[in-house]
Amino acid sequence: MRLSDTIEQFIKDLMQQEQQAEIDLKRNELAEYFHCAPSQINYVLSTRFTPDHGYVTSSQRGGGGYIRIVRIVRSAPEQLSYLLNERVGDSISAGEAQILCMQLAERKAITAKDAQLMIAATSPTALSAPIPEAVKNVMRARILRSMLLCVAQRPAQPAADAPSEVNRHEV
Amino acid sequence: MRLSDTIEQFIKDLMQQEQQAEIDLKRNELAEYFHCAPSQINYVLSTRFTPDHGYVTSSQRGGGGYIRIVRIVRSAPEQLSYLLNERVGDSISAGEAQILCMQLAERKAITAKDAQLMIAATSPTALSAPIPEAVKNVMRARILRSMLLCVAQRPAQPAADAPSEVNRHEV
DNA sequence: AATAAATTGACTTACTTTGACCATCATGAT
């Protein structure tokens, strides 16, 4: 079995075993545990823990740094994947974005408030700038994508500021 | 948990617990309490209690010296006007936008969810595109402005004082 | 053989902690 696969499994087992949709890891510890270059961890994250796979990651450098992996709520991955890839895509107009948001709200996939905010963020006003419409549409797609990912990972999001009851793992 | 985070929390808890928007501290006492260099206190202040975070600090040297931390409060209209004109302006970086959103959430001017969404919409990822950073910052300001106006227009909520904690600096 | 996936390591960036040295203030002595 490839190392990357092993690491992937290891992380998933960890989340499974703790019934946790979120875990914090130390990149260097993991790397040392698997006797590999730290950057290999990044490779695993970027090939196996992407939004398309149903995960969102974030990190912090410096002393006390960490890598955080959040699993998006079940059933959402396919839905999200469809949304992101088919509906949003690489480029989307303000009109299409607005329609999409309203549809999602109607279907209760997102709240009305979220929809309003998304529409506001992708409106022609918000994106008025001296750049070609084509570029704007690309940016709009990215903005929308970012917001959808944010919403998708929310249910699993712990009430943050609280002194992390997030499980930090000794590897 | 990082020492700086611990100290930050300690100070916030202190203000919370005393229902005070203002608090005086002794730098050396704090440092001794946390077994750290006194200058670490300054580090915490300069990274977590800046005006951008919604605080203003002042101090007095010499015998009987102190460090004073004041949490800034404004009325809703003032707040919005200030936000749009002073804080957002015509151009804003991703970092500034993020801090601003978190500050608003912390003060319950907006919900934590809205803050997350705004941060997502103005993140470097959302605005990654082959255009100059300066242009991005202008666009970011417009997007943020649009979203803030959207939230401001929503009927005011009866401020549920749920201890909505906000969060850790996403990266 | 050609292409794709995985591995590695040198270099970069970000955040934190510490310590040496500087500035200011209150107070008491002159």
Added chain:
DNA sequence: ATCATGATGGTCAAAGTAAGTCAATTTATT
């Protein structure tokens, strides 16, 4: 009043810690 002194806080740069990037190389797959 003036000055000396000790008590505070401020600054800044170096060291420490930890993650990110990128491209060269190696190892599968097709």
